Amino acid sequence: MSDALLEVKGLKIEATAYPPGEPPRDITIVEGVSFAVEKGKVLGLIGESGAGKSTIGLSAMAYGRGGVRITGGEVFVNGRDILKAGPAGLRALRGREVTYVAQSAAAAFNPAKKLMEQVIETTLHHGLMTRAEAEERAVSLFTQLGLPNPETIGNRYPHQVSGGQLQRVMTAMALCPKPDLVIFDEPTTALDVTTQIEVLAAIKRAIVETGVAALYITHDLAVVAQIADHILVLRGGHMVEYGTTDHIINAPSEAYTQALVSVRSITHKEKTGGTPVLSVKGITARYRGTKFDVLKDVTVDLPEAQTLAIVGESGSGKSTLARVITGLLPPSKGEITFAGRSLPADFEQRSRDDLREVQMIYQMADVAMNPRQTVGTIIGRPLEFYFGLRGEAKRKRIQELLDEIEMGEGFIDRYPAELSGGQKQRVCIARALAAKPRMIICDEVTSALDPLVADGILKLLLNLQKIENVAYLFITHDLATVRAIADSIAVMYQGRVVRYGSKTDVLSPPFDDYTDLLLSSVPEMELGWLERTIANRKMEAAGN
Amino acid sequence: MRIPFAALIGLFFTGLYFFMAIFADFIAPYGMAEVVGNSWEPASWAHWLGTDTIGRDLLSRMIYGGQTTIFIATAATLLSFSLGSVLGFFAAVKGGLVDQVLSRGVDLMMSIPSLISALVVLSVMPVTLPVLILVMGILDSTRVFRLSRAVAVDINVMDYVEAARLRGEKQMWIIFREILPNALSPLVAEMGLRFIFAVLFISTLSFLGLGVQPPMADWGGIVKENKDGIAYGVMAGLIPAFAIASLAISVNLVADWVLTRTTSLKGGRG
Numbered sequence: 151m152s153d154a155l156l157e158v159k160g161l162k163i164e165a166t167a168y169p170p171g172e173p174p175r176d177i178t179i180v181e182g183v184s185f186a187v188e189k190g191k192v193l194g195l196i197g198e199s200g201a202g203k204s205t206i207g208l209s210a211m212a213y214g215r216g217g218v219r220i221t222g223g224e225v226f227v228n229g230r231d232i233l234k235a236g237p238a239g240l241r242a243l244r245g246r247e248v249t250y251v252a253q254s255a256a257a258a259f260n261p262a263k264k265l266m267e268q269v270i271e272t273t274l275h276h277g278l279m280t281r282a283e284a285e286e287r288a289v290s291l292f293t294q295l296g297l298p299n300p301e302t303i304g305n306r307y308p309h310q311v312s313g314g315q316l317q318r319v320m321t322a323m324a325l326c327p328k329p330d331l332v333i334f335d336e337p338t339t340a341l342d343v344t345t346q347i348e349v350l351a352a353i354k355r356a357i358v359e360t361g362v363a364a365l366y367i368t369h370d371l372a373v374v375a376q377i378a379d380h381i382l383v384l385r386g387g388h389m390v391e392y393g394t395t396d397h398i399i400n401a402p403s404e405a406y407t408q409a410l411v412s413v414r415s416i417t418h419k420e421k422t423g424g425t426p427v428l429s430v431k432g433i434t435a436r437y438r439g440t441k442f443d444v445l446k447d448v449t450v451d452l453p454e455a456q457t458l459a460i461v462g463e464s465g466s467g468k469s470t471l472a473r474v475i476t477g478l479l480p481p482s483k484g485e486i487t488f489a490g491r492s493l494p495a496d497f498e499q500r501s502r503d504d505l506r507e508v509q510m511i512y513q514m515a516d517v518a519m520n521p522r523q524t525v526g527t528i529i530g531r532p533l534e535f536y537f538g539l540r541g542e543a544k545r546k547r548i549q550e551l552l553d554e555i556e557m558g559e560g561f562i563d564r565y566p567a568e569l570s571g572g573q574k575q576r577v578c579i580a581r582a583l584a585a586k587p588r589m590i591i592c593d594e595v596t597s598a599l600d601p602l603v604a605d606g607i608l609k610l611l612l613n614l615q616k617i618e619n620v621a622y623l624f625i626t627h628d629l630a631t632v633r634a635i636a637d638s639i640a641v642m643y644q645g646r647v648v649r650y651g652s653k654t655d656v657l658s659p660p661f662d663d664y665t666d667l668l669l670s671s672v673p674e675m676e677l678g679w680l681e682r683t684i685a686n687r688k689m690e691a692a693g694n
Numbered sequence: 695m696r697i698p699f700a701a702l703i704g705l706f707f708t709g710l711y712f713f714m715a716i717f718a719d720f721i722a723p724y725g726m727a728e729v730v731g732n733s734w735e736p737a738s739w740a741h742w743l744g745t746d747t748i749g750r751d752l753l754s755r756m757i758y759g760g761q762t763t764i765f766i767a768t769a770a771t772l773l774s775f776s777l778g779s780v781l782g783f784f785a786a787v788k789g790g791l792v793d794q795v796l797s798r799g800v801d802l803m804m805s806i807p808s809l810i811s812a813l814v815v816l817s818v819m820p821v822t823l824p825v826l827i828l829v830m831g832i833l834d835s836t837r838v839f840r841l842s843r844a845v846a847v848d849i850n851v852m853d854y855v856e857a858a859r860l861r862g863e864k865q866m867w868i869i870f871r872e873i874l875p876n877a878l879s880p881l882v883a884e885m886g887l888r889f890i891f892a893v894l895f896i897s898t899l900s901f902l903g904l905g906v907q908p909p910m911a912d913w914g915g916i917v918k919e920n921k922d923g924i925a926y927g928v929m930a931g932l933i934p935a936f937a938i939a940s941l942a943i944s945v946n947l948v949a950d951w952v953l954t955r956t957t958s959l960k961g962g963r964g
Binding site: 414476477478497500502505506510512514517518519520521522524529532533538565566581585 | 847852853854856857858859860862863871872875876959
């Protein structure tokens with residue numbers, strides 16, 4: 151064998167599908183995948199959902215999740231074919247030579263045990279160190295990963311630390327037994343950008359300092375560009391392109407990789423002026439039975455047929471603002487004016503026209519559509535409800551709407567489960583459009599979608615705005631989306647609007663501290679971006 | 695459409711029982727209360743299952759008894775499901791005071807064992823078929839209420855229900871068009887089970903003498919009339935038990951199959 155730490159050759163992975171009423175059949179999830187990772191190097195596995203990246207990552211531990219079977223190929227770790235290792239050999243491998251960091255640390259930790267117990271559990275189980283040694287190593291890893299109070303943080307329970315900290319504790323857990331290889335499965339995907347950059351920097355530092363090799367799985371090319379030496383692009387369980395990070399980012403040869411690299415290149419000319427269709431004045435709101443104001447004195451305007459982006463991290467109150475505008479959460483103070491008339495605070499007091507003119511598109515298209523209704527019923531109901539359309543006229547209008555969302559014939563009688571993620575979100579858009587609204591609230595509509603699909607949805611929304619003259623209140627945490635679509639921007643932080651104005655004004659210096667932090671935390675598809683940003687921040691901190 | 699083997703068996707036997715119940719008057723070889731022989735005659739070509747304690751044809755008794763038992767159980771199950779599920783959904787959708795009053799009321803009813811409440815009510819009311827059905831239906835609806843409320847509470851917080859509310863839909867649409875189709879699977883599964891419990895319940899009541907009154911036949915009553923025979927090795931009392939067991943299994947085989955069909959989110963198209 152070569153000096154590669156991990157070598158995968160001709161990997162083939164299958165699963166069994168059980169369609170109701172049919173005999174089970176085998177389907178191939180991954181085929182013909184080969185790659186190698188040398189000591190101390192990081193390989194990024196990148197692809198959209200369903201590309202097989204997590205499945206391939208777990209094959210480095212010879213593990214198939216949820217009935218998935220590795221049926222072909224060879225996986226060598228330190229020169230041993232682990233697919234032939236047998237249960238005892240695998241027990242010795244997993245958690246010792248190869249360890250794993252899961253996507254959602256909050257779901258992966260046992261909430262009833264203290265962090266230290268869980269961090270050193272595997273190490274003790276394998277008998278690699280005494281308890282005292284393991285705890286000492288854990289504390290030094292906590293320090294290395296930049297966790298606050300490294301001496302005592304191990305005595306806390308998982309719910310007592312933040313999401314970003316928990317993700318770093320999990321990294322410490324993976325590094326504790328001094329493994330040769332760590333599999334990182336989307337470790338920063340569930341985090342806010344401002345937290346993501348810290349975790350990313352901590353992981354990168356830990357990799358460099360411990361000299362461990364890593365498989366880094368993610369769907370975000372900009373993130374993997376910061377951390378990986380090589381990148382393997384996957385699509386539908388097959389290899390698309392495999393090369394150095396520099397090659398993939400700067401000179402991709404496959405069309406699919408090029409599309410991934412150039413994603414989010416939509417340009418949108420900003421519109422200004424215009425009469426506001428929606429005015430939110432001095433809104434303060436809290437949830438029933440709590441004493442904490444989630445929104446504090448929020449004032450924004452949304453001009454006719456334009457887009458106002460509400461930006462902020464989770465917990466900033468941006469979705470609550472949407473609930474206040476739709477009337478689901480009546481505010482304790484403040485007023486909402488829509489198209490020149492004052493909107494009642496509670497949606498049950500609003501007229502049918504008030505309800506019709508403000509539509510909403512949700513983040514998770516899956517749960518925003520009744521799974522028991524066909525696409526025709528979902529889009530047709532507002533037509534019937536607001537305009538009294540029936541029969542042939544209704545069917546014709548549904549088809550027009552389907553054409554508008556670029557879906558065409560043959561979808562009317564399908565159920566949501568028979569649509570892809572992007573198609574589902576399109577149907578939700580059509581349902582909102584069916585009401586002929588003047589304003590649509592888009593709550594994180596692209597954040598659950600793969601980048602290329604999200605791009606298509608944004609383009610569609612921009613087109614529809616031109617045709618239908620509808621205004622968007624666009625709630626998102628993703629600044630690339632904001633750049634692509636917004637005319638004006640409101641940045642929210644802890645329930646307040648900290649910066650508000652036209653897109654150019656908000657995105658040009660001088661920045662307030664929070665906006666600066668937010669903007670500089672968005673990963674750019676550029677080598678060395680992470681180091682530069684961290685260095686800048688250190689210099690600024692030293693300058694202060 | 696391919697029907698699984700187990701469901702075919704279930705469909706066949708369920709169909710057979712229901713067919714015999716519906717066309718009892720044409721199928722039964724003798725009259726329901728007709729004395730045709732000596733007591734507890736063994737099976738013969740004239741009397742396939744023998745005769746009962748006072749010499750009536752047991753097969754005819756079983757067929758007529760099945761008619762009564764299955765009719766009462768079906769009616770009571772339908773009543774309990776329409777009542778329980780609508781009230782349960784209503785409580786879940788309305789929440790607040792409505793939910794509290796309904797749920798605590800149901801708790802109160804459930805705190806008394808249903809057999810005891812049934813015995814108390816039936817000892818003061820005239821024991822007729824409508825009264826039996828009503829008592830059984832209402833007592834059983836408390837279980838259905840609990841299940842449907844629990845299921846609906848989960849569905850009620852989904853975004854599509856919120857979207858329907860924001861569209862301005864009325865409660866009726868939300869209950870019957872948004873929630874009911876999504877709550878159907880657990881309800882169908884429960885219905886198979888509840889039907890069998892209803893069969894057992896009416897049989898129990900008849901066995902205790904407070905259900906179907908003689909000379910009308912029903913399966914519980916047949917057990918009661920023939921129970922003394924068991925001591926002499928006469929099987930007559932066990933035949934209704936066998937009928938109840940086989941009906942229970944076949945109804946649930948069908949319910950299981952319907953369940954996989956209703957669980958499919960692709961309209962059963964696979």
